[in-house]
Amino acid sequence: MSATSTPLLTPLLQRLPGHTLTIYLKEAKYEFLKNLRLRVYTLSVLGFPLMFYVLFGLVLNARESIAGTTIPTYMIATYGTFGVMGASLFGTAAGLAADRRLGWLQVKRATPMPPFAYFAAKAVLSLIFSAIVVSSLMLLGFAFGGVRLPLANLAKLLGTLVAGSLPFSALGLAIGYFAGPNSAPPVINLIYLPMSFCSGLWVPYMFLPKMVRQIALVLPPYHLSQLALGAVGGGRHESAATHWEVLLALTLICLGVARIGFQRDQGKLYG
Amino acid sequence: MIATLETIRSTPSGTVARDIASLAGVSKNYNQVPALRGVNFAVHAGELVALVGPNGAGKTTAVKLLLGLMQPSAGRVRVFGGDPTHPQNRMRVGAMLQVGRVPETLRVREHVDLFSSYYLKPLPLAEVLAVAGLEKLADRKFGDLSGGQRQRVLFALAICGDPDLLFLDEPTVGLDVESRRMLWDEIRSMVERDKTVLLTTHYLEEADALADRVAVINRGEIIAGGTPAEIKAKTSGKRIRCITTLGLTRLRQIPGVVEVREDREAVEIHSGEAECVVRELLALDPSLSGLEISSAGLEEAFLALTNSSNAAPQELIRA
Numbered sequence: 001m002s003a004t005s006t007p008l009l010t011p012l013l014q015r016l017p018g019h020t021l022t023i024y025l026k027e028a029k030y031e032f033l034k035n036l037r038l039r040v041y042t043l044s045v046l047g048f049p050l051m052f053y054v055l056f057g058l059v060l061n062a063r064e065s066i067a068g069t070t071i072p073t074y075m076i077a078t079y080g081t082f083g084v085m086g087a088s089l090f091g092t093a094a095g096l097a098a099d100r101r102l103g104w105l106q107v108k109r110a111t112p113m114p115p116f117a118y119f120a121a122k123a124v125l126s127l128i129f130s131a132i133v134v135s136s137l138m139l140l141g142f143a144f145g146g147v148r149l150p151l152a153n154l155a156k157l158l159g160t161l162v163a164g165s166l167p168f169s170a171l172g173l174a175i176g177y178f179a180g181p182n183s184a185p186p187v188i189n190l191i192y193l194p195m196s197f198c199s200g201l202w203v204p205y206m207f208l209p210k211m212v213r214q215i216a217l218v219l220p221p222y223h224l225s226q227l228a229l230g231a232v233g234g235g236r237h238e239s240a241a242t243h244w245e246v247l248l249a250l251t252l253i254c255l256g257v258a259r260i261g262f263q264r265d266q267g268k269l270y271g
Numbered sequence: 272m273i274a275t276l277e278t279i280r281s282t283p284s285g286t287v288a289r290d291i292a293s294l295a296g297v298s299k300n301y302n303q304v305p306a307l308r309g310v311n312f313a314v315h316a317g318e319l320v321a322l323v324g325p326n327g328a329g330k331t332t333a334v335k336l337l338l339g340l341m342q343p344s345a346g347r348v349r350v351f352g353g354d355p356t357h358p359q360n361r362m363r364v365g366a367m368l369q370v371g372r373v374p375e376t377l378r379v380r381e382h383v384d385l386f387s388s389y390y391l392k393p394l395p396l397a398e399v400l401a402v403a404g405l406e407k408l409a410d411r412k413f414g415d416l417s418g419g420q421r422q423r424v425l426f427a428l429a430i431c432g433d434p435d436l437l438f439l440d441e442p443t444v445g446l447d448v449e450s451r452r453m454l455w456d457e458i459r460s461m462v463e464r465d466k467t468v469l470l471t472t473h474y475l476e477e478a479d480a481l482a483d484r485v486a487v488i489n490r491g492e493i494i495a496g497g498t499p500a501e502i503k504a505k506t507s508g509k510r511i512r513c514i515t516t517l518g519l520t521r522l523r524q525i526p527g528v529v530e531v532r533e534d535r536e537a538v539e540i541h542s543g544e545a546e547c548v549v550r551e552l553l554a555l556d557p558s559l560s561g562l563e564i565s566s567a568g569l570e571e572a573f574l575a576l577t578n579s580s581n582a583a584p585q586e587l588i589r590a
Contacts, residue, residue, distance in 0.1 A: 102371030
């Protein structure tokens with residue numbers, strides 16, 4: 001063997017930027033279609049927040065209000081946060097854990113797919129489903145809960161919640177890198193459900209036991225729900241900057257953890 | 272064995288430049304457990320090579336190294352003279368891997384459309400579907416397909432980018448005879464299109480039917496290589512089967528006998544000089560009956576090769 005390794009037959013094989021964009025769009029489109037047809041995903045991600053909202057926001061407490069915000073309006077923000085979390089965690093972690101351990105991600109990695117397209121598609125899926133959950137809650141509230149908000153507030157509420165999908169997608173990627181295909185859904189639930197309760201997404205914050213209220217202050221969903229409540233004039237009127245900082249910190253930490261998982265996979269064999 | 276390998280690697284006019292993909296002195300360990308030990312192996316332009324070995328021999332590890340899906344513990348992996356992880360090399364490579372789960376809610380057409388988009392010059396969708404025999408299944412969801420149909424979809428995903436080099440890792444494992452033969456025809460059509468193919472299999476029949484060249488791998492080492500015919504010739508050649516009163520120990524003493532084993536009421540003797548052995552047998556046991564002589568198939572050659580390499584460590588322990 002000679003030491004000089006002259007590359008054989010190297011025609012220029014570079015993609016144009018437009019082509020790369022097409023890949024990102026197709027990856028996102030098929031990730032969306034794949035999950036849209038997956039009843040487990042659509043039913044649980046849309047079903048639970050909408051069902052809880054109808055029950056606790058429209059049927060049981062519709063005439064009550066908290067510090068001037070009616071319950072149907074208040075709960076769009078809290079169940080919206082709950083829905084966004086579910087769509088984002090299940091949209092990223094469950095699929096990633098299965099794709100990694102059961103070989104599909106290796107099949108994709110063996111192709112010239114830009115690796116980031118795979119993750120971006122999952123984030124886009126989470127954003128889209130978050131928007132669907134929140135809009136559905138708003139429609140329900142408008143139709144049956146007498147929710148009347150200025151368009152600007154509605155837009156701010158939707159925008160805040162949909163943007164809030166990103167930190168939880170990052171958390172989902174981190175979970176997906178460190179959980180197995182079967183353990184991912186229970187692990188997600190173990191994080192998702194207790195955090196939702198402690199952050200005041202099911203029972204409004206002021207009705208939580210004192211100890212839980214203290215725990216809430218360090219939980220990311222609490223901060224997202226306070227931002228959402230702020231958009232409709234409710235909540236505890238803390239500084240929005242602090243809330244965004246917590247969510248940003250969560251995003252960065254989780255992306256760092258996911259990156260460790262990604263690099264660990266480069267040298268490792270599964271199955 | 273290494274000498275034999277070198278000859279194979281450099282024949283007939285083999286030069287380094289013809290190597291499309293190669294492993295040079297490659298070892299790979301998983302948590303100190305060796306999967307490959309100092310493997311030298313190359314695939315030349317335009318040939319179909321079969322890497323044959325039992326489960327756990329290191330076939331899949333070799334393929335994953337060549338695909339750049341993992342790093343070797345030692346040695347050098349080259350594809351098109353460069354790093355297998357280089358995006359420009361990935362553009363020219365297609366792979367069919369063993370996979371536990373493929374997204375089931377996407378249709379065949381959608382899977383192919385997505386994978387085609389990764390490549391610069393993909394084959395037209397209709398052509399991919401035709402080559403893989405999927406025209407009638409294009410609108411089916413992956414989850415609704417049979418095992419053979421699923422393998423054909425994975426084959427379609429491997430070829431949709433019109434790659435120069437194709438890796439097929441156990442493409443027909445678990446398939447019925449008909450599906451297997453269909454896939455064989457598809458693989459042959461790739462060679463007709465001047466593709467280079469590396470196939471791994473533990474079916475010797477498959478290597479025999481498809482490959483220009485076979486490399487036998489066992490316990491992480493390449494233990495033999497050559498054309499299917501050469502591999503067959505490497506074993507002692509003939510199998511003698513008969514019913515005899517002679518004991519196994521006595522049979523083993525007959526000159527020219529390589530291996531003896533009991534097979535129900537009869538014995539099976541492997542020998543390179545069948546005629547001499549038969550003459551001796553008939554002289555020793557006049558009551559001998561049910562005599563059959565056949566030439567050893569590739570399957571037996573393979574068993575003989577892998578058994579002798581499995582026996583080696585035990586001999587070392589005894590010594």
